[in-house]
Amino acid sequence: MSKPFPKEFREDVVRVARGREPGVTLERIASDFGVHPITLSKWIRQADIDDGVKPGTSRSDSAELRAANRRIRLLEQENEVLRRAAAYLSQANLPKRLYPLVKELAADGVPVAVTCRVLTLARQPYYRWLAHPVTPAEALRQDRVTALTRAHREDPEFGYRLLADEAREFGFPMADRTAWRLCSDAGIMSAVQRRRRGKGTKPGPPVHDDHVQRVFAADAPNRLWLTDITEHWTGQGKLYLCAVKDVFSNRIVGYSISDRMKSRLVVDAIQSAVARRGDVAGCIIHSDRGSQFRSRKVLTVLAHHGLVGSMGRVGAAGDNAAMESFFSLLQNVLNRRAWATRDELLWIERTYHRRRRQLGLGRLTPVEYETIMKPPAALAA
Incomplete structure (x- = not known):
């Protein structure tokens, strides 16, 4: 394909043709400049249009039209990339690899540069993948x-x-x-919470014997509960959480939250667990030797509902390790965002009870485990 004549050359030829003397034909001028007479006629006609002498589309209008057509074609290609990518990524069982999609679009006429720009992909890795596809x-x-x-x-x-x-x-x-x-x-690592060291205060004497002896197992619901208190810093100060855990299914059966670590915090948590579980007479509830668990209010609540108190030894974290492990997990969740209301505790019901599978439960969630292992009569109740 021959190269087009330069713009300056075309303008010179048209100027000579317009200013030719009488008797000089366009064919002679075209022959002198080495162009075809029809080509020269087209140049003169286009020059008349550009100068406004004749109606038609000027060169500037043609350039703008071509640019607009290019932009329209580019937008159509970008829309096609987005449409195909949305359909490709919405398929549940399809691996989410974009390089095959780039290859398919290129086969359909969409340039690789356009696809990679829309999908924010680098072209060089794509071409490397194209030369050596993954196994x-x-x-x-x-x-x-x-x-x-x-x-x-x-x-x-x-x-x-x-x-x-x-x-x-x-x-x-x-x-x-x-x-x-x-x-x-x-580099995928679970969020790890560094445990804070205790304040070094000496707990008072136990008010209950240790009926658990680090055997955290139960053959039925409401046979063994664990309880403890954890604290969390917020923008408004400390908040305290007391939770009650059923060892049978590791389910949190009751909890309470307050800005003060008083015996009322424990009482509310136990009342919450009793209200959810119903008849719990004879159930052992195990805790550490914190003053809240040794208070008269807590002893009264235990006696009222027929609960059997149990306490571990001083300075022996393993005596309530099953509850400490839950609080460690909970703190990892709470530390990811500000915690000032009860809304964050929805994680217990939404994720811990219904999505977090546990090895000790045969890779079942606490809710699934209770549903499967509870006798039909208990479920009906």
């Missing part, structure tokens, strides 16, 4: 890492075992050891 094993590994990352983003306090459970729910089964290796390589 099925590498693709499966990336899909598993994506599933683990997604589960970690939803619940940062989940460990690798629970993340593996969530990935299985997403359709990417893997062994716990594989999940640990992938999480380690990808």
Whole structure:
């Protein structure tokens, strides 16, 4: 294909043709400049249009029209990329890899540069992938890492075992050891809360014997409860939470929150648990030797509902380790955002009770475990 004549050359030829002497034909001028007479006629006609002598589309209008057409075509391509990407990513069982989508769009006429710009992808890695596509094993590994990352983003306090459970729910089964290796390589770590050291005060004498002896097991609901108090800093000061946990299913059956760590905090938590569980006579409720648990109000509530008190030893955190582990997990959740109301405790019902699977429960949630293990008569009640 021959190159177009320069603009200056066309203007010179048209100027000579317009100012030609009488008797000089356009064919002669065209022959002198080495162009075809029809081409020269087109140049003169376009020059008349540009000068406003004749009606028609000027060169500037044509350039603007071509630019507008290019912008329209580019917008259509961008819309097609967004439409195809939305449809591609909405498929639940399809691995979320965008490079195959870029390749499909390129085959349909959408430039790679446009697709990568809309999807915020770098073109160089795409071309490397195109030259050396990933193997099925590498693709499966990336899909598993994506599933683990997604589960970690939803619940940062989940460990690798629970993340593996969530990935299985997403359709990417893997062994716990594989999940640990992938999480380690990808830098996916559970939120870790450093425990604060105690104040060093000496607790008073126990008012109950230790009926648990670190055996945190129960063969039925409402046989063994654990309770303790934790604190959390907020913008308005400290808030205190007292929770009651049923060892049978690890379910939090009652809790209370207050800005003061008084015996009323424990009383409200026990009353909440009794109201939810009903007849709890004979149930052992185990705690540490905090003054709140040794108060007269708490002893009165225990006696009123037929609960059996139990207390661990001084300075032995393992005597109530099952409850301490729950509070450690809860603090990891609370530290992710400000906590000033009861709204944050919705995590207990929404995630801990209904989504967090536990190894001690056979990888079931507390609600699932109680539903399966409770006798029909208890469920009917």
